[in-house]
Amino acid sequence: VVRDGLADNWSQVRMAASVLCRVFLMSLQTLGADLKPMFPALLPRMCLNRFYLAQGVKIYSHETWKLLFQNQKQSGVGYVAENLHAICRYY
Numbered sequence: 367v368v369r370d371g372l373a374d375n376w377s378q379v380r381m382a383a384s385v386l387c388r389v390f391l392m393s394l395q396t397l398g399a400d401l402k403p404m405f406p407a408l409l410p411r412m413c414l415n416r417f418y419l420a421q422g423v424k425i426y427s428h429e430t431w432k433l434l435f436q437n438q439k440q441s442g443v444g445y446v447a448e449n450l451h452a453i454c455r456y457y
Contacts, residue, residue: 372411377420378436384415384423388430393454395434402448 368390371383387408391401415427435442446453 369407369411372408372415377418377423380415380418380420381421381426384430387412388433390415391434392401395437405445405449406452409445414451414457426439
């Protein structure tokens with residue numbers, strides 16, 4: 367649901383999925399869960415939403431990116447490099 371919502375054509379659906387994605391990933395991160403298994407499905411869509419036309423989705427996605435990767439061992443760029451195959455396939 368989250369994966370498909372992050373790529374929906376309607377900006378309202380994309381925004382709702384972005385909120386769900388942030389809450390989901392931040393909650394798991396707080397619990398100490400490993401997020402890497404979810405990145406191939408979610409990271410490509412999260413990256414693209416940072417450049418989405420609708421300003422609300424774009425700004426929220428930028429904030430999510432900063433919040434999610436500020437306390438990780440690796441930067442967002444590192445995770446993008448690790449999941450480049452999924453990102454290229456998505457684009």
